[in-house]
Amino acid sequence: MNQQAPETLLEFADVTFRYPDGNIGLNGCSLRITRGSRNALIGANGAGKTTLFQHANGLLRPQGGTIRYAGQPIDYSRAGLRRLRGEVGLVFQNPDQQLFSASVREDVSFGPLNLGLDTDTVRQRVGAALRAVGMDKFADRPVHNLSFGQKKRVCIAGVLAMEPQLLVLDEPMAGLDYAMRQELLAVLDDLHARGITLLLATHDIDFAYRWTDRIHLIAAGACAASFATPDLPQHADALTAAGMPIPGIVELHRMLRQQEPAVIAADIPAPRSIGELITLLNQGKDS
Amino acid sequence: MLIEQCAYSNRWRAVSPAAKGLFALGGFVAAFVAGQPQAAMTAAGLVTLIAVTGAGVPLSRFTRIALPPLGFLLLGCLSLAFSLDWSAASQGHGQELAVRWLPDGWTPILTLGGRSIGALAALLFLAVTTPLIDLIALLRRLRLPEVLLELMVLCYRMLFVFSEAVRDTRTAQAARLGYAAPRFALRSLGSLAANLTVQIWQRAHALHVAAQSRNNDGPLRFLEPEYANAGRDLALAGTGAVVLIGIALVLS
Numbered sequence: 001m002n003q004q005a006p007e008t009l010l011e012f013a014d015v016t017f018r019y020p021d022g023n024i025g026l027n028g029c030s031l032r033i034t035r036g037s038r039n040a041l042i043g044a045n046g047a048g049k050t051t052l053f054q055h056a057n058g059l060l061r062p063q064g065g066t067i068r069y070a071g072q073p074i075d076y077s078r079a080g081l082r083r084l085r086g087e088v089g090l091v092f093q094n095p096d097q098q099l100f101s102a103s104v105r106e107d108v109s110f111g112p113l114n115l116g117l118d119t120d121t122v123r124q125r126v127g128a129a130l131r132a133v134g135m136d137k138f139a140d141r142p143v144h145n146l147s148f149g150q151k152k153r154v155c156i157a158g159v160l161a162m163e164p165q166l167l168v169l170d171e172p173m174a175g176l177d178y179a180m181r182q183e184l185l186a187v188l189d190d191l192h193a194r195g196i197t198l199l200l201a202t203h204d205i206d207f208a209y210r211w212t213d214r215i216h217l218i219a220a221g222a223c224a225a226s227f228a229t230p231d232l233p234q235h236a237d238a239l240t241a242a243g244m245p246i247p248g249i250v251e252l253h254r255m256l257r258q259q260e261p262a263v264i265a266a267d268i269p270a271p272r273s274i275g276e277l278i279t280l281l282n283q284g285k286d287s
Numbered sequence: 288m289l290i291e292q293c294a295y296s297n298r299w300r301a302v303s304p305a306a307k308g309l310f311a312l313g314g315f316v317a318a319f320v321a322g323q324p325q326a327a328m329t330a331a332g333l334v335t336l337i338a339v340t341g342a343g344v345p346l347s348r349f350t351r352i353a354l355p356p357l358g359f360l361l362l363g364c365l366s367l368a369f370s371l372d373w374s375a376a377s378q379g380h381g382q383e384l385a386v387r388w389l390p391d392g393w394t395p396i397l398t399l400g401g402r403s404i405g406a407l408a409a410l411l412f413l414a415v416t417t418p419l420i421d422l423i424a425l426l427r428r429l430r431l432p433e434v435l436l437e438l439m440v441l442c443y444r445m446l447f448v449f450s451e452a453v454r455d456t457r458t459a460q461a462a463r464l465g466y467a468a469p470r471f472a473l474r475s476l477g478s479l480a481a482n483l484t485v486q487i488w489q490r491a492h493a494l495h496v497a498a499q500s501r502n503n504d505g506p507l508r509f510l511e512p513e514y515a516n517a518g519r520d521l522a523l524a525g526t527g528a529v530v531l532i533g534i535a536l537v538l539s
Binding site: 054057059078081082085086090092094096097098099100101102103105106107109110111113114115119122123126140141142143144145158159162 | 291295418419420424440441443444447448490493494496497498499500501502503504507508509510511512513
């Protein structure tokens with residue numbers, strides 16, 4: 001059967017960027033994000049994750065190479081950037097850097113009003129975005145009375161209200177406790193189910209392995225590897241070279257496969273979570 | 288923070304800020320037109336009563352909020368009670384300074400004090416029943432220049448961001464004995480100010496980038512809140528304001 005290749009939404013081709021102080025931001029970085037996928041960008045601090053995100057939103061302009069959105073090179077004219085920023089929403093790591101109105105509703109309305117939408121549409125979008133992140137009850141609260149996790153959700157709502165196709169989140173789980181992470185994860189799952197493409201930076205390799213469809217490794221401003229998440233065990237060397245650990249579940253699976261007598265069949269691919277591993281072990285016991 | 292708590296927790300939180308502003312304006316005018324101190328004080332008492340019984344602001348909180356400005360007012364009135372007189376002394380042989388007590392009697396002090404208390408009560412009524420974000424929205428409707436509104440929005444938001452930064456930095460300094468002795472405290476305060484200066488610059492840049500990422504190209508635009516029954520509230524507030532002014536005039 002002739003299967004159609006997934007559509008590329010965002011593509012970086014050999015992109016180079018150097019900051020005015022001489023620091024390298026991106027150094028021949030190439031990667032592809034397909035429409036509707038969940039992507040993790042993994043790399044050490046200073047590897048170039050934030051720089052890449054700011055290129056995706058048109059905040060920075062590459063000094064070399066090309067960035068394409070939906071097959072077209074990014075248009076850096078005022079109108080072109082307006083279109084791009086409506087399509088690619090960027091959520092910053094620190095919510096206090098992004099929220100500058102004291103009112104939740106006002107802040108969420110900021111983006112859609114900048115798109116030139118009429119008040120009724122903006123009001124509708126603000127309500128929908130706040131509902132999507134479970135913050136509609138907090139619409140009239142002042143931002144400074146919210147918890148860190150709630151502020152993060154308001155930041156996401158502020159971008160969602162612009163109805164982007166691609167949502168880029170810079171370390172969304174940083175600073176969140178377990179419960180807040182689970183809440184945020186539920187929000188991201190919901191957004192993915194609606195067809196929004198997700199690209200997020202994270203240091204949590206276990207989470208990236210469990211949740212994403214594709215992992216992109218970035219080191220020293222270059223994309224060191226890009227692979228489908230289930231194939232991660234075959235890219236263990238690339239992970240180590242990028243200074244990242246191997247997911248615990250992959251290590252455990254490898255050890256169990258080497259057990260004598262065999263606990264898990266050698267031809268079964270590595271599970272993505274503890275739950276999947278327990279199921280595998282139970283299946284082994286039953287058979 | 289007390290004002291913030293009252294503004295967000297009072298019963299009239301959802302009432303149109305225009306209505307509350309109109310009533311507060313009525314209180315101001317009543318204080319201004321009151322010819323007798325007791326008339327101004329009555330207007331002040333009525334406004335306070337409405338804040339406490341109507342909006343449900345606890346009297347103890349209202350009093351605590353009012354105490355600092357009342358202290359300043361007392362100091363101001365005391366300065367009116369004294370007068371320095373050089374002329375009386377110069378008629379004699381030497382240059383002597385005469386201090387006169389109540390040169391014009393109690394009347395100007397009581398009149399000024401009464402009016403100021405009336406105006407203070409009206410202002411506090413607005414402050415404890417209306418969050419600043421609602422007031423800014425009201426000022427936007429009243430066509431205050433955009434640049435002033437943007438400054439207000441950013442200053443109000445940054446007030447909380449920086450108070451958190453100050454608290455964190457001070458705690459970190461105190462944990463390393465930064466305030467163990469006056470000499471250390473002075474140095475710590477200096478480094479705190481220097482650190483905040485850099486933070487302000489970085490924060491301003493970060494906000495600019497964040498605004499750009501959401502398509503901002505100049506003025507900061509926000510959605511204006513909507514209030515149910517705004518017309519009815521405005522009519523009631525207007526009536527209340529007229530009654531207040533009427534009482535102040537009758538008692539004068």
